[in-house]
Amino acid sequence: MRTAVLKFPGTTCEIDVAKALKKVGAEVEVVQFNKFDPDRYGGVVIPGGFSFGDYIRAGTIAANSEAMKRVKDMADEGKLVLGICNGFQILVESNILKGALLPNLNLRFITRWVRVKVRRRDTQFTKDSKETLFMPIAHMEGRYFLDDEELASRLSLFQYVDESGLPTPEANPNGSILNIAGISNDAGNVVGLMPHPERASFSTISPDGSTDGLEILKVFGK
């Protein structure tokens, strides 16, 4: 699939995401936010980083860009949209996904490898992925919150779990409601998550040699 990796000023992960997408056979183009033509792509990934410095609030400035209106159109057309970390924050800030991402409970930036459990199979991203995925997080504002706990549970796609697969408080690195690490929209074509699948796509750099991130990204290779 021809896939756009959308770069805002301050985006830091576009090269990593492109590298991982190439591995699954996607036709990747890194596109500047002000030169983004959605009609050229079957899917778009919004990578991590600090778009526009994350001044005001993480993702807010980017969320109000013309580029994100185009991403919304793509989402409405049923095209694949994936937001990773800052990309997730931008999707939430632009109301393409529901909820909010608040500062981590310990108020610090956290880098750590975590395990997440796939809670739903009704999205193209997860329909035949492994049960639990091992990926790193690296964020300051990753505490997912939504007023409506029932709705949050329905949207919840990935959940932080411990080694035995349980969503314990200890397994929750940032204080997210229901241990939520990522969600999707109702249609399942738009996904946002805090862990970085692209950083879990190369066996040389993962602590146990796994490449679980590819499980999520492989959909762009089709």
Next chain:
Amino acid sequence: MMLTLSQREMEVVRRVLNREPNEAEWKLVDALWSEHCSYKSSKVFLRSLPSTGPNVVMSVEDWQDAGAVDVGDGWALVLKVESHNHPSAIDPFNGAATGVGGILRDIISKGARPIALLDMIRVGRLDQKGKWLVKNIISGIGFYGNSVGVPVVGGELSFDETYNDNPLVDVACVGVVKKDSIVPSVVKESGLKLVLVGFTGLDGLGGASFASRKLSGLDEIGAVQIADPFAGKVIIDLTLEVAKDVSAIKDLGGGGLAVAVTEMANGLGAVVNLEKVPLRYRDLLPEEIIISETQERMLFAVKPEKVEAVCSKFQELNYPCAEIGEISTEPTIRFLYKGETVAQLPSDLLLNPPLVVWPAERKERSNSDSRPVELKEAIVRVMTHPDLVSKEWAYSQFDYEVGTSTVVKPGDGDSAVVELPNGRLLALKGDANQDLCSEDSYECGKAIVAETYRNLATVGARGIALVDHLQFGDPRKPEVYHDFIEAVRGISEASKFFSIPVVGGKVSFHNEDKEGNPIKPTPLVVMAGLVEGKLGKGKPQEGSLVLLGLTRNELRGTLYSRLFGGRGSIPKVRLMEDELASKLVIKGINEDKVKWSKDLSKGGLAGAVLPLIVNGLTVAITSGAIQGTSDILAKMFSEGSGRFLVVTDDPQWFLYQAGRLGIQASVIGKAYQGSDLIIDEKSFNTEKITSNYFRFLEEVL
């Protein structure tokens, strides 16, 4: 604003000019002649460092920029280390953050893409102020490094009361560039246009001169620069994009525009029209524009026909870019403001301050022996020392995974390892040792180079280049200056021994506490190396413990001696033993004989077994098997060099190989499931040590 020029220096200026300089000119001379920019007290000695070698692509010119070495397939590695000690003492968050920004711009000014950062932090007592310093230094580094997407892959966090008032914040950066695309920092022809990107503000006024004197306790906040990593990220991305279209790149660091223009002109002249400089505040005075050290600015020398192409890239993102002057043939640096001359000085005068060699004298060290200490007490005190605890609290605040190239991550080994664009593995490590340096800075200079060399060997790498950073008190104090000279001599000797070129470095003097006492001498080296065959990447695990190297009764200048007083003698660094033992460890890794290895350094053998114990293993040691001394304290805590602890299933292989090489090796015990430390059948409870290891920083901070 305070000037740091001496009466003698002012006389030289007046004599050369044959007139009294105006205020702006004094500030210009002050910035360029500051210790920070000119190395006037150190240059003479730095020449002894070996800076050439078959793999050196570019060595430092006058020790002002980053050096580069060949790493194969047409790629060069650019590396550099710098500190932001003074700014961090006053505003730890911005001081540390701008330290990261500054070093990144040094790397991109060579046209290289930064791929990894290391941070080496030294602070004092963890009282209220100490905690404030640590928290803000760490979050400042994270704030900048994370925002620009360069992983902090390793470093040190170390505590010593000598740094109570004057913390040391060292940041090193490496970058990669195609060998044929390296951009110089100096020009060779006149007629090139000077192009400045970024806004100039009021921050960092006189920062270079401020860094070149002791902290006064007066209002110095104006000398600290404010960090804007978002602008920094834009600058990194765009500078690398335009690098092919520019003739020279220089970042604006200490001394601001004054220093950048003068150094870039490199003996040629320059005319700068200050009214063309994009300002953050409209009312900046011309002389403030000259010396402001606002971050996130770069200076390019550009062929006239390319100016528009370069600037349009920046303007597209609303980033200021302006042509502010040009390189002239006449060797004079001229700053004009709306046609009026603000300052006009000969390039030669600015670039060549009178060098000084201060009186030097060795300080007599007291030789008193310490009180006898129970082994148990010593074990607990050393193994629970903050220097040896888990630093996860700190490194988890850094985005060390960005770049998808961090192979050995923080906390996982004695060196960090990152993957280069050509697929080779690069090992990185920085080391300093203020305990040994305060006893004997010559031995210490040798020891820190040897330690980084050993650290690299534990991941299977051999050093290819190093950069140093020399941090001392006031050079006018004979005892301080003596230590400085001796440290350079030691570093020089060791790097020559290992054939590792010193491709860059920095000097930071005037590190003192409020009473004017110098910090313990703290030279620091950062070494880069390449993994030659297999990568040594094991987790602590069960097996036989083999100790390589001879343990001598040399407890002076160790962590033990800081806690309990001197004992034994000062370690004499035997570089040949380091070389041979390192060679054996690398060979062991390549032949799959090493399950886990650690070099012996801080905390000695006790420090080396700590990672095994906290990872759920019992360590049983037969002290009689440790060769070289009968003193049990020396056996456990000596930090003498040339030694490694190896966990292996084939101890005989190591004994045989060591014999062939002519170094000592002995099987000193075993590691197996459990959590005890057993020395000669006497068991030491390690519960407290283990919980302290994991919880100390989290609880204290």
